[in-house]
Amino acid sequence: MADKIGLTTTIPVEIVYAAGKIPVDLNNLFITCDAPGRLVDRAEQAGYPRNICGWIKGLYTTLLEQESLRQVIAVTQGDCSNTHALMETWQVAGVAVIPFAFPYDRDADLLRLQMEKLMQLLGADWEAVGRWKKRLDQVRKKAHEIDRLTWEAGVVDGQTNHLALVGCSDFNGDPDAYEAYLDGIIAEAARNSTQGLAGDRQAVRLAYVGVPPIVSDLYSYVESMGARVVFNEVQRQFAMPFDEDDIIEQYRRYTYPYSIFDRIDDINREVARRRVDGIIHYTQSFCYRQIEDIILRQRTAVPVLTLEGDRPGPLDARSRMRIDAFLDMLAR
Amino acid sequence: MKIGLDLGSRYVKAVFMEDGRLVDYRCYDTLAFYREYGRKVDGELVVDYERLGWPTGAAITSTGYGRNLVKLAGGQVIPELRAHTRGAIFQTGLSDFTLLDLGGQDSKVIKVAGGRMVDFRTNDKCAASSGRYLENMAAVLAMDVAALGECRDEPVELSSTCAVFGESELIGQIIEGHPIEHLAAGVNRTIVKRVEPMLRELYSPVVVFTGGVARNQAIRAMLEDALPVQVILPAYPQLNGAIGCAV
Numbered sequence: 001m002a003d004k005i006g007l008t009t010t011i012p013v014e015i016v017y018a019a020g021k022i023p024v025d026l027n028n029l030f031i032t033c034d035a036p037g038r039l040v041d042r043a044e045q046a047g048y049p050r051n052i053c054g055w056i057k058g059l060y061t062t063l064l065e066q067e068s069l070r071q072v073i074a075v076t077q078g079d080c081s082n083t084h085a086l087m088e089t090w091q092v093a094g095v096a097v098i099p100f101a102f103p104y105d106r107d108a109d110l111l112r113l114q115m116e117k118l119m120q121l122l123g124a125d126w127e128a129v130g131r132w133k134k135r136l137d138q139v140r141k142k143a144h145e146i147d148r149l150t151w152e153a154g155v156v157d158g159q160t161n162h163l164a165l166v167g168c169s170d171f172n173g174d175p176d177a178y179e180a181y182l183d184g185i186i187a188e189a190a191r192n193s194t195q196g197l198a199g200d201r202q203a204v205r206l207a208y209v210g211v212p213p214i215v216s217d218l219y220s221y222v223e224s225m226g227a228r229v230v231f232n233e234v235q236r237q238f239a240m241p242f243d244e245d246d247i248i249e250q251y252r253r254y255t256y257p258y259s260i261f262d263r264i265d266d267i268n269r270e271v272a273r274r275r276v277d278g279i280i281h282y283t284q285s286f287c288y289r290q291i292e293d294i295i296l297r298q299r300t301a302v303p304v305l306t307l308e309g310d311r312p313g314p315l316d317a318r319s320r321m322r323i324d325a326f327l328d329m330l331a332r
Numbered sequence: 333m334k335i336g337l338d339l340g341s342r343y344v345k346a347v348f349m350e351d352g353r354l355v356d357y358r359c360y361d362t363l364a365f366y367r368e369y370g371r372k373v374d375g376e377l378v379v380d381y382e383r384l385g386w387p388t389g390a391a392i393t394s395t396g397y398g399r400n401l402v403k404l405a406g407g408q409v410i411p412e413l414r415a416h417t418r419g420a421i422f423q424t425g426l427s428d429f430t431l432l433d434l435g436g437q438d439s440k441v442i443k444v445a446g447g448r449m450v451d452f453r454t455n456d457k458c459a460a461s462s463g464r465y466l467e468n469m470a471a472v473l474a475m476d477v478a479a480l481g482e483c484r485d486e487p488v489e490l491s492s493t494c495a496v497f498g499e500s501e502l503i504g505q506i507i508e509g510h511p512i513e514h515l516a517a518g519v520n521r522t523i524v525k526r527v528e529p530m531l532r533e534l535y536s537p538v539v540v541f542t543g544g545v546a547r548n549q550a551i552r553a554m555l556e557d558a559l560p561v562q563v564i565l566p567a568y569p570q571l572n573g574a575i576g577c578a579v
């Protein structure tokens with residue numbers, strides 16, 4: 001069986017596949033396990049501070065508990081500076097860490113260099129990377145179609161949209177199976193639309209922006225209150241929503257690792273196109289992205305609700321109260 | 333007769349209104365209220381109105397923190413911030429203002445324009461500008477909350493980050509030998525510092541101040557010093573949410 005290799009976030013995953021290895025996005029593994037809260041507790045028992053992001057702590061334990069994962073690609077620039085210390089604690093535990101940096105200024109040469117170093121290290125060449133890009137783009141196209149079925153046709157709910165897009169960071173380690181899973185969603189959506197099961201057209205239309213939620217029931221709660229999430233910002237970026245043949249350009253256009261301003265341009269475009277009434281900006285407690293919230297609020301045209309999550313588990317009563325108030329405000 | 337019920341985190345407030353007039357009100361300790369008058373039937377909270385001695389046959393609308401935890405059988409439920417907005421509009425007759433509600437455990441700032449809520453902020457997971465914080469700090473200073481609310485001169489600088497660390501910081505300052513009144517003024521000042529950014533963000537020249545903390549005169553005066561605002565205290569600051577349910 002091919003080697004597995006962990007990822008701390010989205011990287012040019014074509015390279016991992018081209019090297020004949022199986023990528024495993026640790027975030028997805030962490031948050032979908034039976035008791036993610038326990039993994040956070042474990043990290044704290046190992047000495048991780050209380051006031052550090054829950055995702056970092058979850059990732060820490062997730063990797064250590066996976067015997068089959070002794071190698072990880074960690075994004076050292078373009079994601080989170082906590083990752084540096086996370087890498088170091090992994091190294092102490094005997095994990096081989098491969099750093100990957102998205103250049104802050106989106107410099108094409110630097111990005112190419114990073115990708116070439118990764119290819120060299122894993123043993124992949126441009127030819128194979130190009131082939132994998134073509135294959136993965138076919139799968140991504142289906143994720144884009146699901147996204148369109150969400151906002152335009154209204155036959156896919158926000159949670160399904162979130163799951164379909166977020167999984168494109170690693171295609172669950174098996175692009176063929178992932179494609180079949182996406183095909184299943186599209187088929188189900190087609191059934192819904194022939195049966196006239198499109199979502200409520202009067203519903204408040206929301207955008208979800210920011211890192212994926214650590215809380216478990218955000219989508220179901222929001223939708224139970226009569227609203228619909230029609231845009232998942234970062235998740236959509238994970239699915240590379242561009243028609244872009246050049247792989248370097250693709251990872252330059254990918255907004256998440258670069259400045260907040262690129263993200264805001266993307267958000268504003270999609271908010272207008274998808275006729276969004278309000279934005280939920282989700283941030284983690286103790287994350288630097290809480291500072292960027294200031295800018296986001298100034299530069300978006302529709303009302304913003306900032307939600308803060310800390311540990312895995314259901315939404316707390318305060319967050320629910322805030323969501324209720326926000327939806328109430330938008331509905332009137 | 334309409335009954336408005338605000339299921340707060342510390343107190344349950346009930347108002348009784350007839351033809352748009354407040355005819356009576358009651359306050360209950362939240363835990364005692366649920367323990368003595370409530371029981372859960374099929375996930376709904378059934379309140380024993382007879383034991384409460386409330387008039388029968390009245391329409392009941394509730395809101396509050398408890399709204400997320402319980403549904404009141406036979407009653408209507410409205411979102412908390414809507415109730416507060418409606419209460420403040422009813423009590424003041426204004427339609428453009430910023431509502432500042434500092435309650436038992438949380439704080440809310442709501443911008444109201446043209447009689448509608450247009451934006452809001454609430455504190456996240458922190459009780460450092462709430463009534464609970466004032467009570468704790470008053471206890472450390474061995475004063476009652478009402479006396480603390482009169483101290484506004486020469487506030488001692490206290491960091492305003494956390495309700496729990498605030499206590500040990502205050503004890504440190506007592507040891508430094510500051511007069512109690514100046515320390516009490518410092519405590520009031522920390523609340524103003526915490527809400528000031530929210531009031532600036534959702535600015536209106538008129539601030540309607542509600543919740544238990546609104547009785548603190550020093551905080552009211554300090555708010556007017558810190559910002560170009562006129563602070564208005566409605567007749568029943570603590571009943572504002574309940575009134576908003578009954579109008």
Ligand code: SF4
Pocket residue numbers: 053054055056079080081082211284286287288289
């Ligand atoms: S949410 Fe923020 S702090 Fe947490 S891992 Fe992501 S970037 Fe880092």
